[in-house]
Amino acid sequence: MTATPRTSPDELPLRPELRGRTPYGAPQLQVSYRLNTNENPHPLPDELLATLGEALGHAAVDLNRYPDRDAVALRADLAAYLSRGGAPIEPAQVWAANGSNEVLQQLLQAFGGAGRTALGFTPSYSMHPIISAGTGTAWVDGHRRADFTIDAAQAVAQVREVRPDVVFVTSPNNPTGTAVALETVEQLHDATEGMVVVDEAYAEFARTGTPSALTLLPGRPRLVVSRTMSKAFGMAGLRLGYLAADPAVVDAVQLVRLPYHLSSLTQAAARAALAHTDALLATVDAVKDQRDRIVAALPGLGLTSVPSDANFVLFGRFADAPAAWRALLDRDVLVRDVGIPGWLRVTAGTPAETDAFLAALTAVAPDHRLGD
Incomplete structure (x- = not known):
């Protein structure tokens, strides 16, 4: 039997700005040491697993009914967690969705779209321009210095020139790990009439003394801080992200959110996890120790890194990074x-994973580092 030729998406009446694009995704390969997706390497504690089973069992009884459309109880728990950092957050300021990516998508659906523009300071989280394209929002690359930091004066000048409807600031930045000074966020906010979204997916891993943009929310209704439970909480498989902002922002994203977008099981699991916050976050210091261990080892291998406030390290320099990547693989x-x-x-993993990474890098570095 002759096989039917496979149709390419570009042969369909696809939107022009999506033609030729490839889906987002990190390689999913069968290896012993998978350190490419910034997951928390530590398993969930036994006491949480027991609570999860009970919570999901209770939620399953009512699966014939739609979930709480507004996730009121979950938002209250998230507000209580965020308020632990010293900046009081009310439940009306919080919105939750299926991962922080859906939060960002809803923000762009509400404040971006056709004829509107988003700006971010690249290299940064690669999903920002992808979600922008998916919502019909034009994307503009912002500038960074050679050391990957943001020059506040230059960034403000570009924002004033472009006049974007949405400005993304990733802090700590992915993939570089660098945190952004709050003064820079303030200046960017004051330079635009659009929304400023501070993506703080890795905030819990920041070095001591690194403040959160949550402290800037009062009096700034155009400022949004997005977070996730995928990283520090070690709940990447749960897909739970959330934002904190003025209640008016929450009202706005509810105009575009799908009905009942957050399942009863997701809400129950997230609330169970938040009830075990201290146990879950107990692994953060262990991850930071491995991050700092990697940073300390690099100079001895003739390599360097970018200062990191996240659970990963950007390291180099290599004459040919793809070749070095293959050699490690x-x-x-x-x-x-x-x-x-x-x-x-x-990604900063367990001590055993760090051992394996440093051993492999020790073997690889002499043949691949720049200048050798």
Whole structure:
């Protein structure tokens, strides 16, 4: 039997700005040491697993009914968690969705769209321009210095020139790990009439003394801070992200959210996890220790890193980063090639994973580092 030729998406009446694009995704390969997607390597504590089973069992009884459309109880729990940081947050200021990516999508559906523009300071989280394209929002690359930090004066000048409807600031930044000064966020906010979204997916891993943009929310209704339970909470499989902002922002995203977008099971699991916040976040210091261990080891291998406030390290420099990535993979260690010439990114894992990574890098570095 003759096989039917496969149709390409570009042969369909696809929107022009989506033609030729490829889906987002990190390589999913069978290796012993998978350090490319910034997951928390520590399993959930036994006491949470027991609570999860009970919570999901209770939620399952009512699966014939739609979930709480507004996730009121979950938003109250998230507000209580955020308020632990010293900046009081009310439940009306919080909105939750299926991962922070859906939160960002809803923000762009509400404040971006056709004829509107989003600006972000690249290299940064690659989903920002992808979600922008998916919502019909034009994308503009902002500027960073050679050390990947943001020059506040230059950034403000570009924002005033472009006049974007949405400005993305990722802090700590992915893939570089650098945090953004609150003064820079303030200046960017004051320079635009659009929304400013501070993506704080890795905030819990920040070094001591690194403040959160949550403290800037009072009096700034155009400022949004997005967070996730995928990283520090170790709940990547749950897909729960959330934002904190003025209640008017929450009202706005509810205009575009799908009805009953957050399942009863997701809400129950997230609330169970938040009830065990201290146990879940107990692994954060262990992850930070491995991050700092990687940073400390790099100079001895003739390599360097970008200062990191996240659970990963951007390291280099390499004469050919893709070749170095392949050489590490050949030694059963998967890191991330983020497309920055000369640099690779590694997730801080368990001590055993760090051992394996550093052993592989020790073997690889002499043949691949820049200048050798």
